Amino acid sequence: MQDKIDKTLKEAHNFEVENPSDLEKFRIRFLGKKGIIPELFDEFKNLPHSEKKETGKILNELKKTVQVKIVESARKLSVKHENQISIDLTLPAEQLPAGSRHPISVVRKEIIEIFSRIGFTVSDGPEIEDDWHVFSALNFPSEHPARDMQDTFFIFKNPDILLRTHTSSVQVRVMNSTRPPIRTISPGRVFRNEAISARSHCIFHQIEGLYVDENVSFADLKQTLQFFAKELFGEDTKIRLRPSFFPFTEPSGEMDVSCSCKGEGCKLCKNTGWLEVLGCGMVDPNVLRDCNIDPEKYTGFAFGLGIERIALLKYDIKDIRLYFENDVRFLNQFSAII
Numbered sequence: 001m002q003d004k005i006d007k008t009l010k011e012a013h014n015f016e017v018e019n020p021s022d023l024e025k026f027r028i029r030f031l032g033k034k035g036i037i038p039e040l041f042d043e044f045k046n047l048p049h050s051e052k053k054e055t056g057k058i059l060n061e062l063k064k065t066v067q068v069k070i071v072e073s074a075r076k077l078s079v080k081h082e083n084q085i086s087i088d089l090t091l092p093a094e095q096l097p098a099g100s101r102h103p104i105s106v107v108r109k110e111i112i113e114i115f116s117r118i119g120f121t122v123s124d125g126p127e128i129e130d131d132w133h134v135f136s137a138l139n140f141p142s143e144h145p146a147r148d149m150q151d152t153f154f155i156f157k158n159p160d161i162l163l164r165t166h167t168s169s170v171q172v173r174v175m176n177s178t179r180p181p182i183r184t185i186s187p188g189r190v191f192r193n194e195a196i197s198a199r200s201h202c203i204f205h206q207i208e209g210l211y212v213d214e215n216v217s218f219a220d221l222k223q224t225l226q227f228f229a230k231e232l233f234g235e236d237t238k239i240r241l242r243p244s245f246f247p248f249t250e251p252s253g254e255m256d257v258s259c260s261c262k263g264e265g266c267k268l269c270k271n272t273g274w275l276e277v278l279g280c281g282m283v284d285p286n287v288l289r290d291c292n293i294d295p296e297k298y299t300g301f302a303f304g305l306g307i308e309r310i311a312l313l314k315y316d317i318k319d320i321r322l323y324f325e326n327d328v329r330f331l332n333q334f335s336a337i338i
């Protein structure tokens with residue numbers, strides 16, 4: 001019996017396993033039902049008691065050696081073998097809880113859809129910008145105090161490279177690379193060096209709108225904004241425009257929408273009945289000229305709104321910081337909105 005075991009051990013060592021079919025042959029030869037090792041175990045049963053201890057030990061070692069060779073060869077050949085836990089692919093998967101869209105994404109999508117219905121395309125631009133696209137081309141003279149309206153993050157203390165403070169930089173890029181008629185909106189992230197509070201954050205999202213063509217008038221701007229407000233906040237919504245100032249628009253305005261309390265007075269509108277929603281105006285001729293568009297021939301309007309603010313008004317969210325904390329208890333509340 002000892003001899004047989006030695007011979008089997010040698011054979012197992014010398015057996016060359018080069019492919020999966022060799023491996024299977026090896027397994028059958030040594031561990032299969034009629035294989036050598038089960039046969040040896042049968043013989044083992046009939047041994048006299050005195051020999052059992054010694055022989056049992058080497059027989060078990062032989063079995064182990066063969067098993068190790070199977071596992072190792074299988075690993076080398078990257079095939080599954082009997083000793084590996086097999087996965088039943090037919091079992092149903094564990095259910096993962098469904099996620100939900102972030103309220104900023106929900107509102108951004110809705111606004112894009114509203115404007116695409118009236119022919120606006122979507123444009124994109126970089127978040128790291130240069131002074132020219134964010135300020136100079138938009139009629140902010142250098143050293144002009146209007147630059148302080150937007151506290152800027154500069155990169156490496158370089159006054160020319162900065163994080164865009166508004167998406168108006170994208171209108172400059174669009175006007176530089178295409179010719180009128182231009183009808184586009186640009187959603188994106190913007191950055192301002194402001195203290196974080198319930199009302200403001202140093203990172204937020206804007207959507208810029210730009211329309212440049214022959215004979216574009218303030219009436220077109222008003223009509224477009226009215227359509228937008230009714231689509232977003234409901235058919236009964238009224239708008240009002242108040243004069244304002246932006247260096248890149250002349251005249252400039254701010255648009256308010258009527259509050260859903262209908263002037264009865266509520267906290268959201270601070271009892272005024274109106275909610276401030278966006279800035280807008282007619283593109284300043286200087287801006288058109290800087291972008292090589294003839295201001296004698298073309299006119300245009302632009303507007304810019306904050307997505308956080310719109311979502312805040314739409315869903316009565318009290319604190320802007322909630323958007324960035326990713327607390328699932330907050331986010332789950334939007335799971336019904338697609």
Ligand code: PHE
Nearest residue numbers: 166168279280281302303304
């Ligand atoms: N860029 C302005 C802001 O961030 C908004 C705006 C855009 C105003 C376009 C007028 C026209 O405050």
